[in-house]
Amino acid sequence: MPARPSGSGAEPEEPADPDLVLEDRIRRFATIWSRAIFPVTATSLTRPEFEGHLLPWVRELSGALHRRPFDTQPAHRVGAALVDAHCTDPDALSRTLGVVDSYLVLYCGRPGAEPAEELRARCARLQHALAAGFARGLRQRTLTEQEAIARSALAARAAAEEALHATEARFRAVFDGAAVGIGIADLDGNILEVNGTLTRMFGGLEHHLRNRNVTDWVHPEDGPQVWRMYGELIRGERENFRVEKPYYRGDGTALWTNLSVSLLRDAEGRPQYQLALMEDTTERRLLNLRLRYEATHDALTGLPNRTLFFERLDKALAAAGGDARFGLCYLDLDGFKAINDSLGHSAGDRLLVEVADRLQSCATRPGEMVARLGGDEFVALTTRPVGQDDETGELARRILSVLSVPIRLDGRELTVRGSIGLVEGPAGGERSPAEVLRSADITMYRAKSAGGNRYERADPEADARAITRHGLTTALPAALERGEFFIEYQPLVHLGDGTVHGAEALVRWCHPQHGVLGPDRFIPLAEHTGLIVPLGRWVLQEAVRQARFWNRSHSDGGPLRINVNLSPTQLHHPGLVADTVDVLERSGLDPGALCLEVTESALIGADEDLLKPLRQLAEMGVDIALDDFGTGYSNLANLRRLPVSVLKLDRSFTQGMQTHPVDPVDLKIVEGIVSLAHSLQLTVTVEGVETGAQAEQLRELGCDTAQGWYYARPGAPDRIHSLLLADAV
Amino acid sequence: MERPAWAPSGIDISVPSVSRIYDYYLGGSHNFEVDREAARKAMEFVPGLPKVMQSNRAFMRRAVRFAVDEGVTQFLDIGSGIPTFGNVHEVAQAASPDARVLYVDHDPVAVAHSEAVLAGNAAAAVVAADLRKPADVLGSPQAARLLDLDRPVALLLVSVLHFVEEQDEPHRAVAELRDALPSGSLLILTHASYETMPLPQETVGGAVGVYRDIRNPLVMRPKDEVARFFDGFELVAPGLVKLPEWRPETPVEQEDPYAFSGFAGVGRKA
Numbered sequence: 001m002p003a004r005p006s007g008s009g010a011e012p013e014e015p016a017d018p019d020l021v022l023e024d025r026i027r028r029f030a031t032i033w034s035r036a037i038f039p040v041t042a043t044s045l046t047r048p049e050f051e052g053h054l055l056p057w058v059r060e061l062s063g064a065l066h067r068r069p070f071d072t073q074p075a076h077r078v079g080a081a082l083v084d085a086h087c088t089d090p091d092a093l094s095r096t097l098g099v100v101d102s103y104l105v106l107y108c109g110r111p112g113a114e115p116a117e118e119l120r121a122r123c124a125r126l127q128h129a130l131a132a133g134f135a136r137g138l139r140q141r142t143l144t145e146q147e148a149i150a151r152s153a154l155a156a157r158a159a160a161e162e163a164l165h166a167t168e169a170r171f172r173a174v175f176d177g178a179a180v181g182i183g184i185a186d187l188d189g190n191i192l193e194v195n196g197t198l199t200r201m202f203g204g205l206e207h208h209l210r211n212r213n214v215t216d217w218v219h220p221e222d223g224p225q226v227w228r229m230y231g232e233l234i235r236g237e238r239e240n241f242r243v244e245k246p247y248y249r250g251d252g253t254a255l256w257t258n259l260s261v262s263l264l265r266d267a268e269g270r271p272q273y274q275l276a277l278m279e280d281t282t283e284r285r286l287l288n289l290r291l292r293y294e295a296t297h298d299a300l301t302g303l304p305n306r307t308l309f310f311e312r313l314d315k316a317l318a319a320a321g322g323d324a325r326f327g328l329c330y331l332d333l334d335g336f337k338a339i340n341d342s343l344g345h346s347a348g349d350r351l352l353v354e355v356a357d358r359l360q361s362c363a364t365r366p367g368e369m370v371a372r373l374g375g376d377e378f379v380a381l382t383t384r385p386v387g388q389d390d391e392t393g394e395l396a397r398r399i400l401s402v403l404s405v406p407i408r409l410d411g412r413e414l415t416v417r418g419s420i421g422l423v424e425g426p427a428g429g430e431r432s433p434a435e436v437l438r439s440a441d442i443t444m445y446r447a448k449s450a451g452g453n454r455y456e457r458a459d460p461e462a463d464a465r466a467i468t469r470h471g472l473t474t475a476l477p478a479a480l481e482r483g484e485f486f487i488e489y490q491p492l493v494h495l496g497d498g499t500v501h502g503a504e505a506l507v508r509w510c511h512p513q514h515g516v517l518g519p520d521r522f523i524p525l526a527e528h529t530g531l532i533v534p535l536g537r538w539v540l541q542e543a544v545r546q547a548r549f550w551n552r553s554h555s556d557g558g559p560l561r562i563n564v565n566l567s568p569t570q571l572h573h574p575g576l577v578a579d580t581v582d583v584l585e586r587s588g589l590d591p592g593a594l595c596l597e598v599t600e601s602a603l604i605g606a607d608e609d610l611l612k613p614l615r616q617l618a619e620m621g622v623d624i625a626l627d628d629f630g631t632g633y634s635n636l637a638n639l640r641r642l643p644v645s646v647l648k649l650d651r652s653f654t655q656g657m658q659t660h661p662v663d664p665v666d667l668k669i670v671e672g673i674v675s676l677a678h679s680l681q682l683t684v685t686v687e688g689v690e691t692g693a694q695a696e697q698l699r700e701l702g703c704d705t706a707q708g709w710y711y712a713r714p715g716a717p718d719r720i721h722s723l724l725l726a727d728a729v
Numbered sequence: 730m731e732r733p734a735w736a737p738s739g740i741d742i743s744v745p746s747v748s749r750i751y752d753y754y755l756g757g758s759h760n761f762e763v764d765r766e767a768a769r770k771a772m773e774f775v776p777g778l779p780k781v782m783q784s785n786r787a788f789m790r791r792a793v794r795f796a797v798d799e800g801v802t803q804f805l806d807i808g809s810g811i812p813t814f815g816n817v818h819e820v821a822q823a824a825s826p827d828a829r830v831l832y833v834d835h836d837p838v839a840v841a842h843s844e845a846v847l848a849g850n851a852a853a854a855v856v857a858a859d860l861r862k863p864a865d866v867l868g869s870p871q872a873a874r875l876l877d878l879d880r881p882v883a884l885l886l887v888s889v890l891h892f893v894e895e896q897d898e899p900h901r902a903v904a905e906l907r908d909a910l911p912s913g914s915l916l917i918l919t920h921a922s923y924e925t926m927p928l929p930q931e932t933v934g935g936a937v938g939v940y941r942d943i944r945n946p947l948v949m950r951p952k953d954e955v956a957r958f959f960d961g962f963e964l965v966a967p968g969l970v971k972l973p974e975w976r977p978e979t980p981v982e983q984e985d986p987y988a989f990s991g992f993a994g995v996g997r998k999a
Contacts, residue, residue: 042756048979
């Protein structure tokens with residue numbers, strides 16, 4: 001720590017040791033000096049630290065005061081050192097000179113060593129040197145610092161320029177190397193700059209773009225919003241927009257782009273330039289169009305496919321407006337499968353292509369289209385407004401007409417016919433495309449079942465029937481589970497004595513919506529779905545149980561027979577015998593009281609495998625009746641080998657007997673059949689007996705049993721019961 | 730359009746720079762006439778400005794030594810300006826041979842000059858970045874080279890925060906820096922304030938106007954707002970005080986009245 005000064009301007013004391021005395025005086029001088037200049041320095045040292053910093057310089061000055069030969073260099077150095085110690089303020093110099101002038105000789109002079117005048121002179125010269133040293137140091141420092149800061153400023157500027165250049169180079173690289181086309185235009189639309197990609201997109205010639213105006217590029221396929229948004233942008237009302245926009249290339253071809261335009265503003269926010277970024281989507285667009293085409297067209301014929309057809313139909317049906325109508329022809333080729341099977345798929349395909357071409361020639365007017373739905377199914381749609389009479393019928397007739405010309409295929413002439421279902425109606429209706437197509441499909445089948453090569457018009461009733469058939473089919477399984485089926489019984493009467501001989505079980509469906517349905521409405525459906533097997537088993541079970549009940553409660557009237565129908569599918573079912581045996585055993589009914597009715601057509605051409613179960617049942621004592629006899633083309637000789645014991649004459653024979661007078665040929669036929677049957681040990685049952693005269697005639701012809709409205713309509717089991725009681729009476 | 734981060738602003742030495750004005754106050758010649766003109770104008774209102782700067786430098790010197798005494802030898806000096814005598818690295822490296830110093834300034838001339846001054850000093854470097862974007866500071870390669878953020882760092886924000894306007898969220902910037910530093914780190918901070926000036930506010934306002942005119946607005950903040958910069962730090966004794974009152978080494982009463990113009994404090998991150 002430097003000694004604390006005892007006070008400025010005090011008279012120095014006189015200690016004994018001259019060296020110690022001098023050192024003390026030097027410290028005092030430093031204290032005075034530091035107090036004088038510290039306030040005008042910029043040093044961050046504390047004052048005591050600063051004072052310590054001054055001490056060596058005081059010694060230099062003190063030494064110089066006495067040195068021989070006299071030399072002012074130390075004072076010069078001290079002046080420079082002041083500058084180095086950041087005493088750069090001019091006041092620091094003047095205060096320093098003041099302190100030296102007042103105190104150097106006083107504190108550092110050795111009394112008696114030199115004449116006082118000489119010391120004063122030396123002190124003055126030291127001040128001159130100190131001032132010169134300060135000035136030189138300050139000048140040096142100023143120049144050095146000025147140079148340094150100038151150099152730094154230049155370096156910073158160079159670095160900034162370099163960075164700016166790098167920035168621009170980077171921007172240039174982005175601009176030039178971008179995969180997107182970039183263009184800059186002023187607000188009047190004058191193109192100022194374009195990159196290479198944009199030039200190439202437009203065909204490679206820059207002059208096609210330079211000096212052009214953005215507004216030159218109006219294209220007929222421009223979206224409706226493009227130029228409105230452009231106007232908003234250049235007026236500064238929007239910052240950017242993005243559209244799909246086509247252009248003409250230099251060679252006149254179309255260039256499709258995804259265009260994104262942004263507004264560039266100046267530092268004050270005023271619109272200045274427009275920047276366009278463009279992506280060439282021409283190829284992608286073509287690809288999309290092709291993919292779209294492929295997705296909506298049939299690969300074989302090139303016709304629109306189901307997807308496109310439904311889109312159009314959807315549109316046609318949704319079309320608003322009172323006078324919009326649609327018409328639809330659903331075409332299915334007659335017998336195409338046979339052609340495919342006999343000539344091969346390749347020939348079939350060529351045939352379809354030819355048919356497609358011909359159909360297309362039928363539907364060339366605006367609003368008409370032909371599509372292939374798949375296989376040999378085609379559809380023609382017309383959406384012409386109402387006014388033309390029977391537009392759709394005309395279309396259907398044209399189609400049938402073009403198909404009537406034979407098609408040459410592999411040197412062969414093929415005649416292709418088609419069945420057409422025709423649906424038409426007002427647009428904006430309630431029907432969905434699927435409903436319309438289903439109606440057309442149903443109608444087409446009607447045309448087909450009417451012999452083909454024709455068109456039929458959709459008929460709501462026919463549709464409803466078909467639709468119900470569909471509904472019934474799907475409802476059948478649940479109906480069986482829910483017990484919606486029941487059985488009615490129709491008596492079988494002995495023609496000889498008029499007694500009830502038995503009853504035929506007839507299944508009914510009590511449908512929750514459609515009411516009671518006869519077997520003709522649902523048995524073919526059950527047959528088709530296979531549900532006939534469980535349904536048939538249920539009927540058999542129920543009928544046998546009922547017969548057993550009658551026989552038990554009415555044992556004195558002789559065994560009552562129960563007739564149950566077997567469908568072709570049941571006949572083929574491997575569990576037939578086992579099921580029947582099971583049912584009989586469970587109920588305890590005598591097998592001889594059961595008669596299973598099989599249609600004649602089901603047994604036409606039957607082989608031994610099919611007959612085997614029937615034979616087994618017959619051996620057990622079950623009667624087998626040949627139902628609807630006389631409707632098929634049965635080989636009468638075949639009757640011998642069938643395990644049949646009853647013939648049921650079809651009702652067509654009895655109908656022939658209702659006329660007056662009865663056709664003698666009919667009588668002869670029935671008589672012949674009865675005679676034949678009896679010679680084969682078969683009994684004969686007739687159906688459809690409606691009058692007493694009929695009954696009498698049939699009895700005379702030798703028929704054994706009869707059933708029909710003359711006796712009783714089918715009814716509940718208790719009706720049979722009462723008939724039996726009536727017989728018994 | 731906002732200028733991308735990698736595009737530097739131009740260098741215009743016809744515009745005064747606070748770094749060079751500061752140098753002028755400290756008697757340096759690292760300045761141009763535009764700087765001196767601005768400085769002289771400000772001094773017309775507040776003649777003692779050089780004393781204010783000197784007092785800041787003296788505080789910084791005491792605080793750096795304090796940090797070294799506390800064992801903190803890494804220094805991050807943001808807003809370092811034109812390097813002049815008694816810089817952080819001189820004080821710190823004199824106090825500890827291990828000291829490492831990273832200077833940060835956004836004035837390209839100050840940065841260029843610092844680079845020249847620090848050439849050959851492996852333990853000190855400068856990075857051109859902005860206090861308002863702490864991530865640029867912390868993510869610089871110089872920071873990665875010099876600072877070990879697992880050890881305490883002394884963050885110096887001396888005479889700089891009053892150049893950050895409220896809209897630039899100085900408190901958020903300081904908090905972001907704080908969060909990047911480990912516990913035990915120090916915040917060494919000074920800030921200008923009307924409360925500390927030995928002149929009426931209207932007079933000081935003249936000097937503030939000069940800074941506003943050179944587009945480097947000087948934001949005088951009251952003590953409580955300055956204290957908020959220490960959120961997350963614990964102020965060491967004697968707390969947030971006027972510049973010369975922070976751990977003085979010489980009698981405070983001997984200081985120039987202008988030396989008291991500003992608050993100073995050191996905080997330690999918990």
